[in-house]
Amino acid sequence: MTRRQPVETDRDPGLQPERTRLAWRRTTLSCAVVAVLAGRQALPGGSTYVTLAVGLAALAFLVFLRLAHRRIQQLNAAQPILLPAGSALAVAACMLGLALFGAAVVWW
Amino acid sequence: MSVFDQLDAARDAVRLWFAPARVQEEGETPDYRFSLANERTFLAWIRTALALIGGGFAVDQFLTDHLTHWARVALALALLAGGVACTLRAVNHWVRCERAMRQGANLPVSRFPAVLALIVAVIALAMVGVVVAGWAG
Structure with a gap:
């Protein structure tokens, strides 16, 4: 009886x-929830x-x-590249945008 | 560490945010799995920031019958500011961890989590006070 050898992969x-x-x-899901909440702000005829x-x-x-x-596609590789720092900064910029627009809505 | 040293370090850190290629010039590339773990930590902090920002939106929308206008605005702006702080820390911590791993140095420690926990606790206690004192509309 031959025992099945474990398959060597680069995974x-x-x-x-x-x-x-x-x-x-x-994180995308969380962001969607926040975006929906943001959209709700505009409902009562602001x-x-x-x-x-x-918007x-x-x-x-x-x-x-x-x-x-884009990052999810990069992560399809067996040994994905490092997260480009530009992407990290862009993510941070999106969060700052959401917070700033939220503050603007709360204020007015 | 003098104030000027701290200012220098802060300027250096912010420069690193905007010239990220410099991180890859130092030291040697760590195991990609460590970098991915660092990325997941970054995303966890981003989710924390999103929760705070979403909380700010929710306070503004759902507490209209329960809080006076200014209590609502103050609480919402505090939560949004917390979200901004979490976002900035997420990027800063990610860059610093990546650099430490490349240089084989100890990972950076910070008192940010403790400060954030304290602020959230203070906000929660303040809300309990507002409700008990009957200021809630």
């Missing part, structure tokens, strides 16, 4: 790329400023979606 047995991909998905701020918040979400999608 990490700890599934680190997969875990990182799921972390990006979780002023032009509020509509503008909500910019939606834009921040779309930019984040694009960044997350």
